[in-house]
Amino acid sequence: MELRTLRAFVEVVRQGGFSEAAKVVFTTQSAVSKAVRQLEDELGLPLLNRIGHRTTLTDAGEVVYRRALTILAGRDDLIAELAELRGLSRGMLRLGLPPIGNDALFAPLFAVFRSRYPGIEIKLVEQGAKRLEEMVLSGEVDLGASLLPAPEVFEWQSVRREPMHVLLPAGHTLEGQKTVRLAGLKDNPFILFESGFALNGIILDACRTAGFEPDIVARSSQINFIIELVAAGLGVGFLPRMIAEQRDRAGVSHALVAEPSMEWHMAWIWRRGGYLTHAVRAWLDLAGKQSPKS
DSSP states (O other): OOHHHHHHHHHHHHHTSHHHHHHHTTSOHHHHHHHHHHHHHHHTSOOEEEETTEEEEOHHHHHHHHHHHHHHHHHHHHHHHHHHHTTOOOOEEEEEEOSSSHHHHHHHHHHHHHHHOTTOEEEEEEOOHHHHHHHHHHTSOSEEEEESSOOTTEEEEEEEEEEEEEEEETTOTTTTOSEEEGGGGTTSEEEEEOTTOHHHHHHHHHHHHTTOOOEEEEEESOHHHHHHHHHTTSOBEEEEHHHHHHSOBTTEEEEEEEETTOEEEEEEEEETTOOOOHHHHHHHHHHHHHSOOO
């Protein structure tokens, strides 16, 4: 079993097809198809269901894909560790950031880090928390900023904890209240983030604890758009306190959700047992000293 065939197979799954995978691994579509067939022949099992131009994983494919991510990430760890031993490290730090809270939590940290380590190049990727977890596991990024609790396959370092606030349109019956009970919002339409955002899970779990399923009328990946939808009277939205306080908008008020309490706990995550380069260790050390306290 060769790493190149595993890489080709992984990219077919990630990209959703052979032609797109070929672009990522810089080869031809026929070469990618041949590599996947070679892997299937070697293992003696079909890994992909080929339906027209679409491909889906078989049961065996699910197992191989999961293991392949671990193997390829381990290879990247090996190369990085040996490079540092030989003094060949180029000083690359690959960070995955969520769209929520970036400006307040991380922008000041970037400036301080760059001034202390000008030779380290920072590569940024912005994705929802669930996708960032996948990218950390596959070695596409060194660290990801995600919400806790995190799966056991990750180690983590806390960044900040914040209670959740509800955003209310002008004239709402709860306008002016400092705290609200979630059950008091059950008859209101909810405006949530897109499905890949871990913040949705916090909100929906709290709703179930309060005994209801919310009526979700809109979703967006943009904080400002959600605030504007609330201002237009479409429904209520939710943000961590720190972010709600920074996005002051006439016609929108916010209040602490006190019962049941909801907590937004951001942390840096990395693969449990994975090799941490000098750049990663330097970032975590600085982040632990510079991150704002809740």
